[in-house]
Amino acid sequence: MPGDDPDALVPGTFGPANQPSKTVRTYVQNSNDSPWLVNHHASDWFTTLPRAMVKTNIAQDLRTRHGLTAIPALGASLTRASMEGLVFSNRSHAATLTLADTVAMCRSMPLGFAPSDAGPIAVGDSCDVLANWDGRNDVNSRGALLFQRFWERATLGATLVEQATKNPWKNPFTATDPIGTPNGMAAAAGHRIDFGNALRDLASAGIAYNARFGDHHYATRNGTRIPIHGGGSTGGIYNVNIAQWDPAKGYTEMLHGSSYVQAVSFDGDACPDVRGFLTYSQSENPNSPHYADQTVEFSAKRWITQRFCEADILASPALTTVTVTG
Structure with a gap:
């Protein structure tokens, strides 16, 4: 208990013996998540420590899961240059897990119209745009804006009450596969509305659903827009750069992220x-x-x-x- 640790450096705090600690010769990573999974082999490293220090057996952030998938895939090529490539790959882990389901849902819309809070909206060739997107939020990516807005709709909601009930996943989290789960997109009517709302959001802001990502995700310096790649941690993108959505303008200046x-x-x-x-x-x-x-x-x-x-x-x-x- 805090205050009782004989090795506490400051009275009332945990001592070093009750702090997460592990020495490995492979890799460790953290993306502002619990230190439970700092390595893809780490699920049993810190299970005896206080919950105030390490939350175990809970679903991890998509950015954590992306790192735990992408870093081991580098294998012996874990170098400075390969890490640069990983950080700026701008791959959406949400897209890795759900893009195929999203495209299938888009193509199943009755008569080619998606429902939205403001009534039906034509999907046009947006399904093909998403199918041809490579799942990356690069400045030249087309389809990234639509998927990002849809995913924000599907996971964040417009209110705190919505956020508490939003669950896009088909397959739930399991502690036996904390990197791979949850996954897949649930076949829910609400996701059709989320998709329709995303299409309408872009149209209302004057943004084509096949627009280049960097044309509408930017930082402004002396009146000039500088395209910014990356995206929100909600989508599991390593390179975090978050812009606020304005219904009339679309994504505006970067709020926070990479520094x-x-x-x-x-x-x-x-x-x-x-x-x-x-x-x-x-x-x-x-x-x-x-x-x-x-x-x-x-x-x-x-x-x-x-x-x-x-x-x-x-x-x-x-x-x-x-x-x-x-």
Whole structure:
């Protein structure tokens, strides 16, 4: 109990012996979830610790499940470069689990019309757009906007009461398969309405359901829109960048998500091998050359070399020296 641990560093807190701890030579990951599944082999690592420390045998966030699927798939190729590719793959784990079901539901709409809260709306060729989408929220992706809006409708709801009752899943969570479950999309009439509402949301905001993702998911600097890839953790996307939905405008400026992003490896010499971004750039001054520069690089997925050792700094072609006196 807190306050009773003899090794507590501060009275009234848990001591180190009651903190989650494990040493492994493979990998660990966390996506703001319980430390229960920091590795795809970890389901029995922390089961004896207090629930205040580790919640076990509960459904995990889709972003956690994506990491626990994608990282082991890298195998021996777990390198700085492969991690860069993983972070910016922008794959929606929700789409991995439900896109086929979503397309099938779309194609089953009676007479080609989806129900919505405002009445029937034509699905047009939106089913084909989703079928041809690769499940990634890249700036050039077409279909990502429609699926993201549908998934938000299907999982978040418009009110707290709706959020408490929303359950898109066909197959429920099981503790014996915490990475693979829940999965599949339930064949519920409410999901047809969610899909129709998503189509209507986009149309009301003047957005085509086959529009490029980056045209409507962006950061604005000096009046210029910079396309931003990624998406919400609700969809299980590693690269979190969340924009608020405005019924009249669609997705607006980024609210939160990626800030400082880095990929680091240690390749045997004294200096770490690092690439990264400050995604919102370094300056708040619109007149500064650093007001948008790293945001532009982030948009283009051009990782920036970070230099830590003196020899690397001196070798930088962009190095300038400023002497301060006085």
